[in-house]
Amino acid sequence: MSHHPYLNLTALRLAPGESDTGRAGRDLDEAEAWALAQLVKRLGFTDCRANAENETEAHLMMEALAKLQRVLDEAGVSPR
Numbered sequence: 283m284s285h286h287p288y289l290n291l292t293a294l295r296l297a298p299g300e301s302d303t304g305r306a307g308r309d310l311d312e313a314e315a316w317a318l319a320q321l322v323k324r325l326g327f328t329d330c331r332a333n334a335e336n337e338t339e340a341h342l343m344m345e346a347l348a349k350l351q352r353v354l355d356e357a358g359v360s361p362r
Contacts, residue, residue: 288312289357319359322351 287309310318327344334340354360 286311289315289359315354315357315359316361319351319354319361322347322354323361 289310289312290307291310292307325347327340330343330347331337331340334343
């Protein structure tokens with residue numbers, strides 16, 4: 283694995299009524315970025331359901347994965 287940053291993931295937590303409360307970010311090298319994209323692509327409802335407390339939470343996990351996949355796609359990390 284290379285230690286050269288390839289992609290930066292940044293999470294921003296918004297408190298009710300606030301627009302910016304700070305950021306937490308981490309750099310991924312190219313191999314890590316592509317491995318994450320492959321994982322997101324391969325995870326399905328069955329995987330989420332097995333790790334969720336209930337079906338509602340599994341659906342929320344799937345929605346979050348879809349958003350993460352869109353972000354990775356927009357960053358050019360989009361496995362076929």
